[in-house]
Amino acid sequence: MRRFWIALGAGILVGTLALAFVACGGGSKKTAGETPQATQPPYGTPARTQTPAGGRTPASGTTPVSSPSAQSTPGGGNSSTSDAAAVELLPMAGSNVSGLAALHATDTGGIRVDVQVAIGLEPGTHQNHIHKGTCEAQGEIQEPLTSLQADADGAATGSTNLDVPLSEFTDGNHYVAVHALNGVVVGCGNIAAAS
DSSP, X not given: OHHHXXXXXXXXXXXXXXXXXXXXXTTOOOOTTOOOOOOOOSOSSOXXXXXXXXSOOOOOOOOOOOOOOOOSSTTXXXXXXXXXXXXXXXEOTTOOOXXXXXXXXXXXXXXEEXXXXXXXXXXEEEEXXXXXXXXXXXXXXXXXXXXXXXXXXXOXXXXXXXXXXXXXXXXXOEEXXXXXXXXXXXXXXXXXXXX
């Protein structure tokens, strides 16, 4: 079963990167009058949306679990475009947390953040956030994300819709953090600056 999730995660990561490549033009030249194609995010289950009075409280939903390939530093293989950002979550504080986060621009000008931890969390409810700073120089919470409910295998998924433009997080000075039950950051990935 674990190999299935690893293969699925690798496929989703390759698909996301291919989608980003195509969305950015893929190196091809466009001719005058050519209309860009609309793209769908690689996840099939849309998040449930809430519109809170304050405007920035997350809504919840779920997405499939996937697992990234290992990188030596948080953000080493991460990428961002004007439409999406792929973030590899790597272990911190001696954990073995492994996962992905994907930020997708929505038609309403906000973003959907999908967080998928494949392994490494203690069973229970885990906080996760977008923070200012980097995994190496951690800063304050900028946006809370839907809490993750880890199962007995240490896997968890969650989706959050935010009324914030993607460009607010793709400046090279933000990261996604997943916390242990005691609040320590055990999974982290830098959000790359948009290219």
